[in-house]
Amino acid sequence: MVGLPSGWTIKKSRSRNRNYYFNESTKESVWEPPVGTNIQKLEAFEAQSKVKASHLLIKHRDSRRPASWREDPITRSKEDAIEILKSHQKRILNGEQTLSEIASTESDCSSAKRKGDLGWFERGQMQPSFEQATFALKVGELSDIVETDSGVHLIERTG
Template sequence: MSQTAKDLPRGWKEVQSKSRPDKVYFLHVKSGEKTWKLSHVHAKERELRHRAAAAHADRKKSRPTVGDSDLESVQALHILVKHAGSRRPSSWRQETITRSKAVAEAKAGGIRDKLVACAKANPDRPLEALRALFEEIAKEESDCSSSAWRMIYSPHHLDALCGSSPCSAKRGGDLGPFTRGKMTPSFEEAAFALKVGGLSELVESDSGIHVILRVA
């Protein structure tokens, strides 16, 4: 191996030219790129290192810190429509829920349609009007109870519910503020994706079908 070959960056190799027996060229094994000049090889490597460093810096800059993630919180209201396949198919409204998942989705979809229409009818104060109607419907129609709320929360957060009044339906669907890691994944993802005043699409969890309104 020549001294030049020893100086090559990883991924490059020295190749004897067949057309010019007294010459060697440099081949990048992965990309197939060729060059006659060693200086071009090192220039190419410097460019690649610069790009990699810039990309790493961009990723680091855009990645939230643990502290920021822990501090981020939302406050949301929700309406839950259970079905026979829910983990606990009962609620304060009905001892045994027998409706199918399709019927539950249709009911939740109808509720969401009413809420969307309300927001459109009140463009000057959409959140105020939407929240008022949302709370009214939640108190009458939501199947959320102590057991349902416990299933929305992730298991490690259950102790925080002790001594509280977890039936959100009686509070107009208000779950209060919560941070990441507190709710079941599908519910958390939907809630954190909303802007304040945003209304979710239908969200499915083990508890049933949810409609979520972010209020803070």
């Protein structure tokens, strides 16, 4: 399934924040895929383990950190945050604005300065409900409202 020769696994380097290859039996580790790797299978596996996404976050007073670059403190209720997000969602679905355009001025996340772009991430890097929703999307799809400890989100998978 992964495309690696027998005995090899993929590990994550904490110091370099990138994957490396480790042979369980010989204890050898290498940065490049080991000899005998099926590169096509490896690339297909890696494509399924990483996603790229943009999001629009609306925080509320019960968010784990109810403050943002836009507002400090945030006092709106969760219900109000959901209504705000529904309004943005409607504009996106009607083609009036893109998620990126709205995120750049309305998102309570610091990613607003990148139009909501979170870049590439792997499983285990985001809050579970956010990760589950993102990996379930196809590239170009927009999620429904997703709740996390940070607030409520709309997510667009971009890669």
